[in-house]
Structure formats: C-alpha cells, structure tokens
Amino acid sequence: MAQAQVYDHGGGVRSLQVPIPDNPLGHTLVHVVDTDRGPVLVDTGWDDPASWDTLAEGLAACGTAPGEIHGVLITHHHPDHHGLSGQVREASGAWVAMHAADAAIVRRTRETRPGRWFSYMAAKLTAAGAPEEHVAPLRTARARELPGFSPALPDREIVPGELLDLAGRRLRAIWTPGHTPGHVCLHLEEEHPAQLPGHGRLFSGDHLLPEITPHIGLYEDPDDATVTDPLGDYLDSLERVGRLAPAEILPAHQHAFTDAPARVRELLTHHEARLTGLLTLLATPLTPWQLAERMEWNRPWDQIPYGSRNIAVSEAEAHLRRLVKLGRAEAVAGSEPVAYVAA
Ligand SMILES: [Zn+2]
Numbered sequence: 001m002a003q004a005q006v007y008d009h010g011g012g013v014r015s016l017q018v019p020i021p022d023n024p025l026g027h028t029l030v031h032v033v034d035t036d037r038g039p040v041l042v043d044t045g046w047d048d049p050a051s052w053d054t055l056a057e058g059l060a061a062c063g064t065a066p067g068e069i070h071g072v073l074i075t076h077h078h079p080d081h082h083g084l085s086g087q088v089r090e091a092s093g094a095w096v097a098m099h100a101a102d103a104a105i106v107r108r109t110r111e112t113r114p115g116r117w118f119s120y121m122a123a124k125l126t127a128a129g130a131p132e133e134h135v136a137p138l139r140t141a142r143a144r145e146l147p148g149f150s151p152a153l154p155d156r157e158i159v160p161g162e163l164l165d166l167a168g169r170r171l172r173a174i175w176t177p178g179h180t181p182g183h184v185c186l187h188l189e190e191e192h193p194a195q196l197p198g199h200g201r202l203f204s205g206d207h208l209l210p211e212i213t214p215h216i217g218l219y220e221d222p223d224d225a226t227v228t229d230p231l232g233d234y235l236d237s238l239e240r241v242g243r244l245a246p247a248e249i250l251p252a253h254q255h256a257f258t259d260a261p262a263r264v265r266e267l268l269t270h271h272e273a274r275l276t277g278l279l280t281l282l283a284t285p286l287t288p289w290q291l292a293e294r295m296e297w298n299r300p301w302d303q304i305p306y307g308s309r310n311i312a313v314s315e316a317e318a319h320l321r322r323l324v325k326l327g328r329a330e331a332v333a334g335s336e337p338v339a340y341v342a343a
C-alpha cells in the first residue's frame with residue numbers, strides 16, 4: 001500500500017491526500033481539525049476501498065483512527081468530498097454536516113431513480129440543441145445503475161455566517177454558492193500558527209483552488225424550473241472570500257497557498273475575458289450545444305468524451321445565463337432549440 005501523504009499545517013490542522021481513482025485531479029485533501037471532543041474532518045474523499053484504506057492509514061499517522069472521528073464537515077456534495085462520509089459515520093458515530101442546499105441535492109439523488117435522471121438529461125440536452133446521436137444513448141440507458149446514487153444523508157446543517165459547534169475552535173461557515181448551490185468555505189478565525197499576515201485560514205473546498213478553476217455548470221434539478229445564475233453566484237462568492245483576506249487557503253485539491261485576494265482577482269479577470277470571448281462567438285446565433293462546440297476546452301471538441309461533453313454544455317449554458325442576465329446576450333425569438341446572440 002502506498003504511504004499515506006500527511007501534511008501538518010500547524011495549530012491542530014493536518015491534511016491527508018486521499019486518492020480519486022482514474023481522475024486527473026489525483027486526490028482530495030481531507031483536513032483533520034483537532035477539537036476538544038476529538039478530531040473533525042473537513043471532507044472525506046471518494047467512496048472506494050483504496051481511498052478508504054488511505055484515509056484510515058493517514059488518520060493513523062495523525063495518531064487517530066476512523067472510529068475516533070467526532071464530526072464531518074462537508075464543503076459540498078460532490079463524491080470526491082462526501083463519498084466516504086457514510087463509512088466514517090458508521091465507524092465512529094460521527095455527525096455529518098452540510099449546507100441545506102447541497103443536503104437537498106443528496107436527498108433528491110437518493111430518491112430519484114436513474115431512469116428519471118436519464119429522461120431529464122435527454123430532454124435538457126435536446127433543448128440545448130444536442131444532436132440526436134448524442135441524446136439517443138440516454139433513452140436506452142434506463143436500467144443501468146449509476147455509482148454515487150446513494151450518498152449519505154447529512155444529519156446536521158451548516159448555517160451560513162454561524163460559528164460551528166466545535167469545542168475549543170472558532171470555525172465559521174461562509175456560504176459560497178456557484179460550483180454547487182450549497183458550497184461552503186470554512187473560516188478558521190484563529191490566528192495563523194506561523195503568524196502569516198491576514199485573517200486566519202480558510203478551508204476553501206473547490207471554490208478557490210491555486211491553479212485550476214472549478215467547473216461552473218447549471219444546478220441540475222429535475223423538479224425545479226427556477227432560472228438560476230450559478231456563474232453570477234460564483235463570481236459574487238469569489239469576491240466575498242477575497243474580502244475575508246485569509247492568511248492562508250487550505251483547498252480540497254492541489255496545495256495550500258497564500259494571497260487569496262490576488263487569486264480572486266486572477267479568477268475574476270479570467271471569467272470576464274471568457275465572457276467577452278463568448279460574445280465574439282455569439283455574433284451569429286448559437287444554441288448552447290453549438291456554443292460549447294466552439295468554446296475553448298482543454299482539448300479539441302471531437303476528442304472530448306461523452307460525459308465531459310454534457311458537463312461542457314452545462315458550463316456553456318451557465319455562461320449564457322450570465323450574459324443574458326447582464327443584458328449582453330439574448331435569446332432569438334421563436335428559435336427552437338433556443339439560440340442566443342450578442343445583444
Ligand atoms: Zn466539486
């Protein structure tokens with residue numbers, strides 16, 4: 001078994017690298033926060049036997065064990081963060097806490113049959129202008145079970161702005177919707193252990209990462225037709241985190257870093273440039289699918305695998321929502337599927 005990678009950040013905070021199988025991100029950084037009632041985890045990692053073994057081994061290297069965990073704080077519902085929460089709770093009786101908006105997604109995921117998801121996705125992709133050969137497999141995929149369809153129901157709510165009930169620590173929930181509707185960052189308001197300038201430390205989940213930008217797509221909900229603006233939410237959340245000016249950021253992927261305001265500025269500039277670039281493409285009317293085909297990705301469109309194309313279309317739609325909300329683009333009246341054009 002590979003040696004567990006444990007890093008001591010000082011002041012009763014450590015991080016463990018828990019692998020994500022077959023994923024270029026490599027691993028989730030699970031943080032272990034000491035409290036007077038036992039260790040609390042920030043995120044748990046992907047639900048996979050090898051990931052569980054690495055988590056257990058890492059906790060042993062920290063002088064504890066899965067059975068001693070007091071509580072689990074989840075930044076957002078994605079399986080690389082929430083996957084092992086149920087197993088930790090089974091081993092220890094720990095509570096699991098999450099923001100209400102992501103807890104609602106967990107509940108819905110558990111209650112929605114895969115067939116309903118496939119027909120919802122098929123209808124959505126058709127409306128976005130996807131060609132029939134892309135949509136067809138979803139109509140026949142019904143019976144297959146999907147992984148990650150039974151995530152653990154949290155038993156506590158993370159309430160934005162409130163201090164979490166952690167004995168001997170000052171950890172405040174900061175709601176940062178965008179990547180998911182209930183994403184939270186957790187602000188450890190204690191002085192930085194190495195006295196770095198700034199205000200404490202921030203567990204940033206996927207919201208603020210040192211070298212990559214998180215995926216911002218639509219908040220998929222088969223039961224809710226509300227027109228949300230996830231990219232707008234994300235940009236607002238970024239500014240909120242920048243204003244906190246934490247001395248150090250402890251993200252859930254890659255590595256810890258400093259100067260959050262600079263990273264926030266970089267990301268705001270990146271997104272503004274991307275929106276402006278899309279307006280150039282929208283000089284002629286395009287459906288979300290056609291826009292996705294023309295956007296810049298990490299590889300040419302014809303090499304993007306099936307599942308990633310769905311994610312790309314969702315990202316294109318999130319950008320269109322933002323442009324429409326800003327009055328910089330508009331739907332072409334009478335188009336079917338709906339096409340958008342620069343205003
Ligand atoms: Zn995520």
Ligand SMILES: [Zn+2]
Nearest residue numbers: 078080206252
């Ligand atoms: Zn993640």
